[in-house]
Amino acid sequence: MNDSGCSMSGESCPIGGRIIQLKSVDSTNDYAWNLALEGAKHGLVVVADQQTGGRGRLGRSWLSPPGMNLAFSLVLRPSLPPQDIPPLSLVAAVALFSCLETYIPRLSIKWPNDLYCGDRKLAGILSEMKLKGRETDFVIVGIGVNVNTMVDDWPLELQSTAISMRQAVDKIFALRELFQQFLTSFQSWYEYYLSHGFHGSVQQVLEKNSYLFGKQVTIAINGRTIQGRAGNVDEYGRLLVYDRREVCWPVVAGEATMMEMGDPEKRGDDNDSGG
Numbered sequence: 142m143n144d145s146g147c148s149m150s151g152e153s154c155p156i157g158g159r160i161i162q163l164k165s166v167d168s169t170n171d172y173a174w175n176l177a178l179e180g181a182k183h184g185l186v187v188v189a190d191q192q193t194g195g196r197g198r199l200g201r202s203w204l205s206p207p208g209m210n211l212a213f214s215l216v217l218r219p220s221l222p223p224q225d226i227p228p229l230s231l232v233a234a235v236a237l238f239s240c241l242e243t244y245i246p247r248l249s250i251k252w253p254n255d256l257y258c259g260d261r262k263l264a265g266i267l268s269e270m271k272l273k274g275r276e277t278d279f280v281i282v283g284i285g286v287n288v289n290t291m292v293d294d295w296p297l298e299l300q301s302t303a304i305s306m307r308q309a310v311d312k313i314f315a316l317r318e319l320f321q322q323f324l325t326s327f328q329s330w331y332e333y334y335l336s337h338g339f340h341g342s343v344q345q346v347l348e349k350n351s352y353l354f355g356k357q358v359t360i361a362i363n364g365r366t367i368q369g370r371a372g373n374v375d376e377y378g379r380l381l382v383y384d385r386r387e388v389c390w391p392v393v394a395g396e397a398t399m400m401e402m403g404d405p406e407k408r409g410d411d412n413d414s415g416g
């Protein structure tokens with residue numbers, strides 16, 4: 142991996158045009174956030190062999206033991222209004238899905254930010270945005286993929302809910318190659334999203350490979366709870382949830398908390414299915 146700077150400006154810097162590789166860090170999201178505050182350019186990627194304070198959504202922790210998994214964060218400076226930022230997590234999920242689907246069977250995307258293998262979590266995405274006035278200043282997209290961890294590497298409470306690529310197919314993966322493949326994949330999906338928006342290919346990949354489709358879900362939105370059957374994702378990246386009267390509730394990723402049977406979110410665990 143390299144640490145070369147990108148001399149281009151704005152979004153013309155390729156994703157991964159500059160990569161900072163760290164042995165150990167509390168959280169690559171926090172590290173990337175601080176660099177972005179100091180003016181880091183679009184496309185910078187921070188990757189770490191180990192995180193000591195990795196974070197998941199909803200204040201949970203994300204485990205990243207040394208040298209086993211992928212944990213990295215992208216600095217993005219999209220010329221998009223804040224309301225178009227939440228779907229970027231899904232764009233990242235689609236990019237990760239297209240990169241991993243050739244290796245991993247029964248892979249699906251759990252709206253809004255997880256990859257599942259069967260019923261177990263393989264990867265998670267944590268996107269965080271900073272505004273400048275009413276405009277988007279930058280977005281940090283943090284990605285954790287359980288690559289080479291084995292069952293004993295998980296704490297007991299995660300052993301039945303988390304899975305790694307190695308556990309899924311009994312093979313050890315080269316982290317560097319996977320990482321580069323993801324960056325290439327993300328670059329093209331990101332460009333696609335900027336020029337075409339969410340509908341079209343991004344929406345199609347989500348529809349075809351949705352973990353939640355047809356399942357009963359409970360979603361908390363701004364202090365209110367909606368229960369119903371998960372449908373497809375619409376052209377804005379919103380999950381369509383149908384209540385018992387078949388009334389459709391479009392749910393925006395950035396505002397919702399997913400809860401469902403068997404989901405740690407429902408049980409109130411503070412560890413995430415990271416590895």
Ligand code: BTN
Pocket residue numbers: 167168169170171192194195196197198199203211212213214254255264265266267283284285286413415
């Ligand atoms: C989730 O599933 O809740 C999101 C998990 C995101 C974990 C990644 S690992 C790299 C980056 N740094 C962090 O502290 N979190 C994200």
